[in-house]
Amino acid sequence: MTPLIEFRDLCKTYVMGDTIVRAADHISFSVNEGEFVAIVGKSGSGKSTCMNIIGCLDVPTSGEYLLDGRNVGAMSKNELSEIRNAKLGFIFQQYNLLPKLDLLDNVAVPLLYAGKGKRERRATAQKMLERVGLGDKLHNRPNQLSGGQQQRVSIARALSNSPSVILADEPTGALDSRTGREVLEMLQALHKEGNTVVLITHDNSIAATAQRIIRLEDGRVTFDGPASDPKAGVEKAGAMA
Amino acid sequence: MSFSESLSLALQNIWGSKMRSFLTMLGIIIGIAAVMVIVGLGNGMENYMTDMFKTIGTNICEVTLTGRDTSRTASVEDMYEVLRDNARYFDNMSPTVSMRGSIKVGTEELDYTNATGVAETYFEIKSYEIAEGRALHYMDMEARSRVCVIGSYVANEYYGGHAVGETIRINGAEFTIVGVMAQEDDEPARGMTDDVVYLPYSTAARLSGLGSVSSYSFTVIDEDNVSIAKTALENSLYDIFRSEDAYMVISMTQLLSVMTDMLNVVITILAVIAGISLVVGGVGIMNIMLVSVTERTREIGIRKALGAKESSIMVQFVIEAAVTACIGGIFGIIAGFGFSSLGTVIITNILGFDMEVTPSAGSIVLAVGASAAIGVAFGFLPARKAALLNPIDALRYE
Numbered sequence: 287m288t289p290l291i292e293f294r295d296l297c298k299t300y301v302m303g304d305t306i307v308r309a310a311d312h313i314s315f316s317v318n319e320g321e322f323v324a325i326v327g328k329s330g331s332g333k334s335t336c337m338n339i340i341g342c343l344d345v346p347t348s349g350e351y352l353l354d355g356r357n358v359g360a361m362s363k364n365e366l367s368e369i370r371n372a373k374l375g376f377i378f379q380q381y382n383l384l385p386k387l388d389l390l391d392n393v394a395v396p397l398l399y400a401g402k403g404k405r406e407r408r409a410t411a412q413k414m415l416e417r418v419g420l421g422d423k424l425h426n427r428p429n430q431l432s433g434g435q436q437q438r439v440s441i442a443r444a445l446s447n448s449p450s451v452i453l454a455d456e457p458t459g460a461l462d463s464r465t466g467r468e469v470l471e472m473l474q475a476l477h478k479e480g481n482t483v484v485l486i487t488h489d490n491s492i493a494a495t496a497q498r499i500i501r502l503e504d505g506r507v508t509f510d511g512p513a514s515d516p517k518a519g520v521e522k523a524g525a526m527a
Numbered sequence: 528m529s530f531s532e533s534l535s536l537a538l539q540n541i542w543g544s545k546m547r548s549f550l551t552m553l554g555i556i557i558g559i560a561a562v563m564v565i566v567g568l569g570n571g572m573e574n575y576m577t578d579m580f581k582t583i584g585t586n587i588c589e590v591t592l593t594g595r596d597t598s599r600t601a602s603v604e605d606m607y608e609v610l611r612d613n614a615r616y617f618d619n620m621s622p623t624v625s626m627r628g629s630i631k632v633g634t635e636e637l638d639y640t641n642a643t644g645v646a647e648t649y650f651e652i653k654s655y656e657i658a659e660g661r662a663l664h665y666m667d668m669e670a671r672s673r674v675c676v677i678g679s680y681v682a683n684e685y686y687g688g689h690a691v692g693e694t695i696r697i698n699g700a701e702f703t704i705v706g707v708m709a710q711e712d713d714e715p716a717r718g719m720t721d722d723v724v725y726l727p728y729s730t731a732a733r734l735s736g737l738g739s740v741s742s743y744s745f746t747v748i749d750e751d752n753v754s755i756a757k758t759a760l761e762n763s764l765y766d767i768f769r770s771e772d773a774y775m776v777i778s779m780t781q782l783l784s785v786m787t788d789m790l791n792v793v794i795t796i797l798a799v800i801a802g803i804s805l806v807v808g809g810v811g812i813m814n815i816m817l818v819s820v821t822e823r824t825r826e827i828g829i830r831k832a833l834g835a836k837e838s839s840i841m842v843q844f845v846i847e848a849a850v851t852a853c854i855g856g857i858f859g860i861i862a863g864f865g866f867s868s869l870g871t872v873i874i875t876n877i878l879g880f881d882m883e884v885t886p887s888a889g890s891i892v893l894a895v896g897a898s899a900a901i902g903v904a905f906g907f908l909p910a911r912k913a914a915l916l917n918p919i920d921a922l923r924y925e
Contacts, residue, residue, distance in 0.1 A: 343918045364836050371834020382829045399834035
């Protein structure tokens with residue numbers, strides 16, 4: 287089986303003034319369909335770079351990134367847009383909802399760029415919002431919701447175009463621990479339904495939600511294995527199964 | 528994303544910040560209103576001039592004999608000969624002698640009244656009707672009679688409407704009024720068409736001390752061929768005088784077209800100057816769109832992350848600029864009509880001209896086209912800036 291996500295000896299360097307920063311230093315790993323992976327690392331470990339590359343927002347300097355067997359590094363900007371639209375569902379730390387649109391329109395944005403008709407967009411968006419428990423707030427604006435509710439909207443949006451990968455970047459970072467837990471439970475539920483989830487976080491206790499941990503330090507993979515492995519270095523939060 | 532979706536998105540954004548959108552549009556509104564009013568003024572002036580010339584008669588060629596550079600002369604009979612020679616083009620002719628001097632009714636002096644010596648054919652040429660009494664006759668010319676026909680204004684103002692049989696003094700000589708013309712203007716006024724005295728040209732020539740008559744009005748049969756007729760007339764006159772300086776032929780249509788051309792040049796220049804404010808308005812739109820792109824950097828980042836292509840972002844911003852400009856254009860047209868009506872009221876009531884400011888359909892089409900074009904042109908740069916934003920940076924933008 288071809289892995290869904292595959293990094294082959296991937297490097298990403300940035301030039302900052304006259305120093306070269308190696309944000310990703312020969313990283314190789316692969317993620318299969320249906321996995322729930324947490325990419326863990328401190329600030330500056332290169333996890334944001336990985337997230338940008340997995341999310342097709344950025345391309346590697348060298349090495350290869352294959353998404354669903356296709357080499358992303360060789361794609362044009364338009365193809366990157368298309369693949370983001372079709373294959374990826376983003377969940378951001380700051381929710382990143384569009385403040386002027388109601389929830390229905392917010393959730394329908396990926397479908398808009400996928401070229402779906404208005405009726406279909408609305409129907410799908412409504413279904414997704416109902417799924418995250420916000421079916422009664424279809425026409426509210428994001429600023430009328432609590433943080434946890436906004437993050438649920440962004441999950442609904444990530445799911446709307448049925449992506450291959452759900453990419454969550456510090457999804458609980460702006461939430462209190464209780465609502466954060468709710469969001470993580472939702473991610474686990476998505477995983478159980480067969481979705482591939484990639485969680486990016488600096489917080490070990492949050493990373494513990496995942497099946498598998500990829501730990502990054504200074505742009506290198508220092509651990510790649512199941513979360514249950516003691517060497518993973520993540521504390522199991524007892525409440526979560 | 529379809530055009531109608533981009534359009535509704537643009538309308539949402541414009542409506543979302545009404546005040547700012549309106550101020551952005553203001554430049555376009557003023558520019559378009561200015562162009563419309565100026566073009567409307569030009570049209571109004573042209574119509575006014577055309578009407579004025581029509582009362583004089585667009586079918587008339589005025590001949591003035593200057594006698595310069597020649598020893599030859601032409602009598603009234605010679606000019607009638609010219610008319611007969613050019614019967615293909617002209618059907619009538621009358622000598623005209625303008626009188627300078629005083630016109631008096633009793634002791635009252637009529638400062639603004641025009642007295643002109645004409646032939647009996649003149650009334651036909653001008654299609655003037657006689658309301659009371661008779662017109663001038665051929666016999667009056669022959670006899671150099673001291674008779675005259677007066678305009679309705681003179682008859683009403685100085686004779687209480689019953690002028691036939693009364694007398695009027697022209698340059699000291701007493702004339703008997705034999706006829707009163709029917710009213711020509713809708714509102715007869717001092718110095719206008721109805722404030723006139725017509726006397727036989729022969730009498731007028733003798734009274735002014737002129738040996739020969741130097742002005743003639745010829746009427747053209749076919750108004751569409753005035754210039755051909757004019758050339759034929761000039762050829763005949765050249766045959767008499769053997770010098771091009773000895774006479775002048777002015778056709779009213781030609782004069783009108785020369786004046787209209789001049790007016791159009793002036794109006795075009797003014798409209799172009801007003802059009803510059805459209806460009807300024809366009810720069811205003813560009814400025815606000817640039818601000819808007821910066822403000823919406825994060826939105827652009829989100830949209831790109833969710834799959835918007837550069838072209839979708841580009842189209843969204845260009846359409847927003849174009850829609851802003853077009854809405855401005857529509858308000859501009861409304862304002863243009865408003866100011867035109869206001870202008871008409873001011874001109875007719877305060878300045879006393881019977882002139883209407885009439886914006887032309889062409890100028891409106893041009894104005895709307897221009898505003899849309901400006902929107903697209905000036906929206907392009909900000910839209911490009913938005914489209915090329917790096918999604919990672921845009922997402923992180925605070």
